[in-house]
Amino acid sequence: PSHKEALATMIYGIDKRKGFIAIVGGVGVGKTTVLRSYLETANREKLKIIYIFNANVTFDNLLKTIFNDLGIAIETDDVFMMVNKLHQALIEEYRQGNNVVLIIDEAQNMPVDTLENLRMLSNLETSSDKLIQIALVGQPEFDEMLNLHQLRQLKQRIAIRANIKPLTEEESFAYIAHRLSKAGLAA
Secondary structure, X not given: OHHHHHXXXXXXXXXXXXXXXXXXXOOOOOHHHHHHHHHHHOOHHHEEEEEEOOOOOOHHHHHHHHHHHHOOOOOOOOHHHHHHHHHHHHXXXXXXXXEEEEEEEOHHHOOHHHHHHHHHHOOOEOOOOEOEEEEEEEOHHHHHHHXXXXXXXXXXXXXXXXXXXXXXXXHHHHHHHHHHHHOOOOO
């Protein structure tokens, strides 16, 4: 059930342009599986997904990655100018009916300064919608980071969150049986 809730959280948060979404769970509980499930089932026609799998990145390098993935020319190293240019590009994507999604896996590895600056991107919005959806996926240490005083504003901006719990014994056996049947083992 917690996996379904996490997937529903991703779908709802992104489709409804809620801004920040957080998915938290321990090592090996299936966070990446939920992410893959979302990516496999999402209608990619009007969705532009930027997937950050190495979260240990500075804010300016994160911006450069976003620029590259959106096909925006990098003309300056000035963060303020880059954020302004990104805002213009996101408005154009919005006009075209596209939804830009930034997925940050292993968010607990992102430097605190980068996370604090990431909050600036939530200011990029229309009067009714966020121009970029940011899914932060991480281990319980990420929740601990969000309790830091300097990240209090980021924590307040997380619109939707889900916690993935480990499978129960019964769920584990059902999952193993399902995977074995998918691999061709007759019951």
